[in-house]
Amino acid sequence: MKTMNFSRRQFLKGTGALIVSFNLFPSATDLFAQAMDSGNTPDPTQLDSWLAIAPDGTVTVFSGKVDLGTGVETALAQMVAEELDVPFKQVKMASTDTARAIDQGVTAGSRTIERGGPQLRQAAAVARQELLKLASARLGSPVNALTVKDGIVSVVGEPGKKVSYGQLIGGKQFNVRITATGSGWDMKVAPETKAKDPKDYKIVGTSEPRVELPPKLTGEFTYAHDVRVPGMLHGRVVRPPTITSKPTTIDESSVKNIPGIVKVVQEESFVGVVATTEWAAIKAAKALKVSWSEPATKMPANAEAVYAYLKNTKSFRDQVPVNKGNPDEALSQATKTYTATYHWPFQLHGMLGPSCSVADVDKDRITIWTGTQGSFGTRKAVAELLGVPEKDVRVLFHEGSGSYGRLSSDDASEDAALLSRAVGKPVRVQWMREDEHGWEPKGPAQLDIVRAGIDSQGKIIAWDFVDRSFPLTAITGSGMRLLASRQIGRKPEAQGNPNGTAGGGQIYSFDNQKCAGPLIPWVQADETPLRTSYLRAPGDMARCFASESFMDEIASDLGVDPVQFRLRYLGENKRGTDVLLAVAKKAGWQERSSPGPTSTGSKATGRGVALFDRANTICSAVAEVEVDKSSGKVTVKRVIMSHDCGLIINPDGLKNQIEGNIIQSVSRALLEEVKFDSTGIKSLDWSSYPILRFSDIPEIDIVLINRPEMPALGGGEPSTGPVAAAIGNAIFDAVGVRLREAPFTPERVVTGLKKT
Amino acid sequence: MARISLRVNGKTQVVDVDPETPLLYVLRNDLQLNGPKFGCGLAQCGACTVILNGNAIRSCVTLVSAVQNQPVTTLEGLGSTKKMHKIQQAFVDEQAVQCGYCINGMIMTSKALLDKNPKPNDGQIKEALAGNLCRCGTHTRILRAVKRASGQRV
Numbered sequence: 001m002k003t004m005n006f007s008r009r010q011f012l013k014g015t016g017a018l019i020v021s022f023n024l025f026p027s028a029t030d031l032f033a034q035a036m037d038s039g040n041t042p043d044p045t046q047l048d049s050w051l052a053i054a055p056d057g058t059v060t061v062f063s064g065k066v067d068l069g070t071g072v073e074t075a076l077a078q079m080v081a082e083e084l085d086v087p088f089k090q091v092k093m094a095s096t097d098t099a100r101a102i103d104q105g106v107t108a109g110s111r112t113i114e115r116g117g118p119q120l121r122q123a124a125a126v127a128r129q130e131l132l133k134l135a136s137a138r139l140g141s142p143v144n145a146l147t148v149k150d151g152i153v154s155v156v157g158e159p160g161k162k163v164s165y166g167q168l169i170g171g172k173q174f175n176v177r178i179t180a181t182g183s184g185w186d187m188k189v190a191p192e193t194k195a196k197d198p199k200d201y202k203i204v205g206t207s208e209p210r211v212e213l214p215p216k217l218t219g220e221f222t223y224a225h226d227v228r229v230p231g232m233l234h235g236r237v238v239r240p241p242t243i244t245s246k247p248t249t250i251d252e253s254s255v256k257n258i259p260g261i262v263k264v265v266q267e268e269s270f271v272g273v274v275a276t277t278e279w280a281a282i283k284a285a286k287a288l289k290v291s292w293s294e295p296a297t298k299m300p301a302n303a304e305a306v307y308a309y310l311k312n313t314k315s316f317r318d319q320v321p322v323n324k325g326n327p328d329e330a331l332s333q334a335t336k337t338y339t340a341t342y343h344w345p346f347q348l349h350g351m352l353g354p355s356c357s358v359a360d361v362d363k364d365r366i367t368i369w370t371g372t373q374g375s376f377g378t379r380k381a382v383a384e385l386l387g388v389p390e391k392d393v394r395v396l397f398h399e400g401s402g403s404y405g406r407l408s409s410d411d412a413s414e415d416a417a418l419l420s421r422a423v424g425k426p427v428r429v430q431w432m433r434e435d436e437h438g439w440e441p442k443g444p445a446q447l448d449i450v451r452a453g454i455d456s457q458g459k460i461i462a463w464d465f466v467d468r469s470f471p472l473t474a475i476t477g478s479g480m481r482l483l484a485s486r487q488i489g490r491k492p493e494a495q496g497n498p499n500g501t502a503g504g505g506q507i508y509s510f511d512n513q514k515c516a517g518p519l520i521p522w523v524q525a526d527e528t529p530l531r532t533s534y535l536r537a538p539g540d541m542a543r544c545f546a547s548e549s550f551m552d553e554i555a556s557d558l559g560v561d562p563v564q565f566r567l568r569y570l571g572e573n574k575r576g577t578d579v580l581l582a583v584a585k586k587a588g589w590q591e592r593s594s595p596g597p598t599s600t601g602s603k604a605t606g607r608g609v610a611l612f613d614r615a616n617t618i619c620s621a622v623a624e625v626e627v628d629k630s631s632g633k634v635t636v637k638r639v640i641m642s643h644d645c646g647l648i649i650n651p652d653g654l655k656n657q658i659e660g661n662i663i664q665s666v667s668r669a670l671l672e673e674v675k676f677d678s679t680g681i682k683s684l685d686w687s688s689y690p691i692l693r694f695s696d697i698p699e700i701d702i703v704l705i706n707r708p709e710m711p712a713l714g715g716g717e718p719s720t721g722p723v724a725a726a727i728g729n730a731i732f733d734a735v736g737v738r739l740r741e742a743p744f745t746p747e748r749v750v751t752g753l754k755k756t
Numbered sequence: 757m758a759r760i761s762l763r764v765n766g767k768t769q770v771v772d773v774d775p776e777t778p779l780l781y782v783l784r785n786d787l788q789l790n791g792p793k794f795g796c797g798l799a800q801c802g803a804c805t806v807i808l809n810g811n812a813i814r815s816c817v818t819l820v821s822a823v824q825n826q827p828v829t830t831l832e833g834l835g836s837t838k839k840m841h842k843i844q845q846a847f848v849d850e851q852a853v854q855c856g857y858c859i860n861g862m863i864m865t866s867k868a869l870l871d872k873n874p875k876p877n878d879g880q881i882k883e884a885l886a887g888n889l890c891r892c893g894t895h896t897r898i899l900r901a902v903k904r905a906s907g908q909r910v
Contacts, residue, residue: 069855069892209851216856217844217863219791219831226790259757259774278785279777282797352795352803352891353857402855402892433796652851656897660854663893686800686889694882697895 041103041376044180044187047130048173049102050123051080055170057151059084059091064104065116066096067212068373069402070716071653072112074210078649079117082203083124083196084131086151086165093211096375096397105184106374106476108408108534110615110714113649115185117712122190126178129193134168198647198708205708207652212399224371224398225356225430232358232426233262234278235419236285237484238271239439242680243295244487244527247271251289258284265422270487272415274423282432297526301678303445306530307343310447310468315518317471321501325512327451330462334453337462338557340550343741344446344542346674348689349535353401354436359416360426361386366393367426368417371400372410377476381410382417385485404664405534409441409474414484434684439483441474442674443535444499444522448546452510458558460569463513465504467543470522471496474531486527495523496532502614503543503721505551507576508569529681530674537720540614541665545742548610548725552594553738561591562609562729575644575707579618580611582703583642587622594733603628605637608729612721617645617713621662623698623726627734629753632746635696636666636727641719642703646710658702658719665723667692670744761825764789765833768825775821780804782820783830791831791860795889802861802888806830812868831860834867843867846905847898854892861888866902875906 042049042062051061061080067073077091084091094101104116128148135153136143139161147156154162178190198204215221246269255261255273260280265272271290275281300306331337357370359382366388372378375395383390400407416429431439446469453462473480479494486492496519504515517539522532555565563584570576583589587607596606604627611620624638639662648654671690675682683689724742732738737752758775761768764787771786778797783789783806792815795803799814806815807829835841840848843863853859862885869876869884876884881902890898900910 069853069857071854209848210853213848213851213853213856214837214840214844216853217831217847217859218834218836218840219789219860220837221856222790223793223857225793226784228785228788277774277777278781279774350891351857352801352855352889353793354795399855401857404891430794433798433800656851656854656894659896660893663895664891667893685798686796691889691891692893692895693889694885694895694899697882697899700896 047176057166064101075649085148098395110716119189125195224400227369234281235427235429236281240292245295254289255284268488297524319517322515327462327464327512330512331453337453339451342448342546347443349406351401354431355412356430357412357416358428359420361420373407378410404536441531441533444470444532446542450550463510465515469499499539503540505547509571537717540721544721545724552729583620587640595736604734606730606734610722610725617718619643621722621726623730625730632749636698638699640701644705645713647712661719669724780815805861805864812865843905846901850901852897852901858890
């Protein structure tokens with residue numbers, strides 16, 4: 001595709017030429033797209049890099065944060081509109097383009113509102129200040145005599161004296177320098193500028209409807225999967241069933257009769273096909289006969305082999321988020337000690353739309369269209385893969401299918417780049433369902449071992465929590481390599497990122513307390529389909545399942561109500577206490593110990609609670625379950641969640657996220673486990689990896705606790721944390737069976753019932 | 757390759773394609789209708805759903821040659837952002853979307869349901885949507901949206 005060079009000035013004038021040039025992409029934000037002359041990222045110390053105001057008063061924000069279906073585009077626009085005092089509808093978030101957006105770091109970790117939000121807010125606060133200065137000169141009144149409403153500045157007491165933002169700056173640049181230190185999530189923007197007092201908020205805190213919903217509901221929205229560029233061909237990748245290895249023979253005659261086949265591409269171990277139509281590419285990928293060499297690495301034979309490896313292998317790095325007193329000594333002096341081991345399986349992100357990217361590798365310039373969570377990370381990865389400077393690569397974000405961390409590893413962009421380079425034309429690659437299930441980097445298995453000791457009064461005096469986890473090996477950047485990179489022989493230079501540390505009982509205060517997270521080596525000589533990546537609330541669900549099940553086990557042994565037992569250890573944690581009491585109240589929690597009274601019928605009901613904190617967001621779940629005592633089937637009837645993430649930007653948007661976390665987590669807790677053996681992944685479609693369906697959706701009740709006096713914290717992931725633990729505790733409450741391994745399948749329940 | 761006449765959203769169009777091509781790819785790539793989505797290619801998830809002769813079908817496993825001259829309706833055939841169909845509007849009113857990749861299937865399946873059963877109860881809505889997957893977990897809002905679209909209290 002022809003590279004377009006539009007200056008910021010042309011954008012500000014809002015010329016019609018841009019619309020014609022970009023009419024392939026009907027999404028409104030793309031109408032503003034402009035390429036900088038160089039591929040360098042805009043300078044964050046220039047106010048104009050952050051936002052622009054058009055003559056009609058429209059504010060366009062050039063954020064590096066992307067919407068992954070979570071509604072942050074709407075919430076961030078609310079924060080900017082609030083700070084500028086313009087109507088919400090007047091703020092447009094330009095979709096991220098690495099040639100003109102600020103690099104605010106990867107969109108992940110529930111940090112978009114918490115970190116990215118204040119960056120945009122402060123830039124908007126500076127812009128408002130500058131606009132007031134301009135208005136002061138224009139209206140001949142001092143700044144402190146001015147007021148702003150709906151983007152119009154007027155003189156207090158003289159409403160006739162007024163001027164709009166559009167009149168003041170529309171079509172022009174601010175040319176103002178601001179402070180911006182640090183980078184990515186940690187960038188501090190104009191900290192010296194005073195932002196609005198939260199008590200004056202009118203737009204922040206309201207449930208503005210999501211801006212991008214209407215076109216998503218009519219087919220007018222351009223997802224990454226819907227991007228088509230002139231001359232575009234279709235590619236598919238052909239991967240071996242087990243571990244990556246070299247093709248020994250590729251029989252091109254097996255596809256030569258497929259109409260539309262353009263090329264069979266091989267580069268080291270990377271094999272793909274390119275065709276003129278998507279169907280021809282799919283057929284060719286299926287038909288292509290490839291023999292693969294014996295890989296140097298072996299797949300584990302089963303889940304037990306993985307757990308044994310996790311248990312017996314020396315860690316390469318030990319994280320110790322809490323280390324207080326001497327748990328070992330306290331355990332030796334305890335009146336009674338407890339120990340338990342919990343297992344969590346490999347799970348899928350399971351994006352409903354498989355990975356998809358379009359790449360145009362031109363000899364001068366490379367363009368990638370993708371739904372990546374980190375546009376700048378993808379730019380770097382593709383540049384390194386192709387051996388070109390980063391400035392030659394431009395990444396244009398288009399929202400993809402919800403990714404839950406999966407697109408921190410933007411594999412399809414690398415695939416598309418290699419195929420496009422091989423044919424010299426733009427190529428669109430979409431993974432097939434079996435590619436996505438089989439080769440997505442997965443949420444890793446975890447093995448959590450917990451020990452505790454109580455004194456003669458039944459007080460926990462020792463807590464020792466060990467989360468043995470794999471690192472996340474397939475992340476863009478940090479020396480790790482994505483799949484296509486591995487296949488063309490680029491070696492990883494790092495062991496991987498940690499799988500989080502929250503949820504190991506850190507929310508409680510015990511006299512002697514240790515939470516540790518040894519990371520077990522997982523980078524293999526050849527890439528395995530058990531490669532790993534951030535899966536929503538990475539590692540937290542397993543750790544919280546272990547720690548909060550364990551708390552229940554002790555409470556039950558002591559005959560204490562689970563809510564009351566937890567309250568004892570929250571100490572000065574007022575927010576934690578409030579969250580726990582709020583969920584208990586909403587759930588109509590009756591004080592008693594678990595298990596509940598034995599039921600005589602074929603089905604038993606139970607309730608369970610769990611509490612969780614992550615990056616200062618605190619939430620608590622109560623699950624109400626029904627267990628069929630003969631089949632072992634667990635039905636989650638209702639989940640109640642209380643949630644405190646500080647200041648709430650958009651209550652309904654937050655609720656939508658929490659509902660999603662709950663349903664996805666019920667699915668993960670009850671159903672989800674990646675099946676594999678030494679020949680490869682066996683969960684390659686939705687029947688071999690079932691997820692929760694409409695028939696099993698629980699009722700949901702959410703209690704939002706708003707804290708306007710606090711900063712806005714993350715809401716995209718934390719409520720995933722406590723769900724599995726609450727369900728496990730509810731199963732125990734119902735039938736007295738303690739499940740220490742997820743998912744909570746009927747077989748595991750029946751096995752447990754036979755033992756009781 | 758073969759010339760195939762299609763009746764999509766009330767318009768007759770002739771495409772020149774491999775007759776074995778699943779309808780989904782023809783709708784998306786030849787007719788530029790992006791509403792139906794590729795999710796699995798196995799009729800397991802529902803993202804590709806369109807309406808054929810009044811029934812919600814999976815366009816990812818339906819050969820284009822099998823639907824010649826039969827009325828096909830896609831998401832685009834229901835309404836646009838300028839003039840939304842009542843089901844689309846109900847999804848806005850309930851904010852019943854997260855990423856929205858599955859939503860085409862949810863709306864098209866609901867359309868086929870409501871055409872046959874204008875006032876379905878919760879159980880009937882769940883049954884109709886039993887084969888449609890949503891990974892974001894928007895189910896409770898989707899159920900409310902379908903109920904709202906049918907004019908029932910939510």
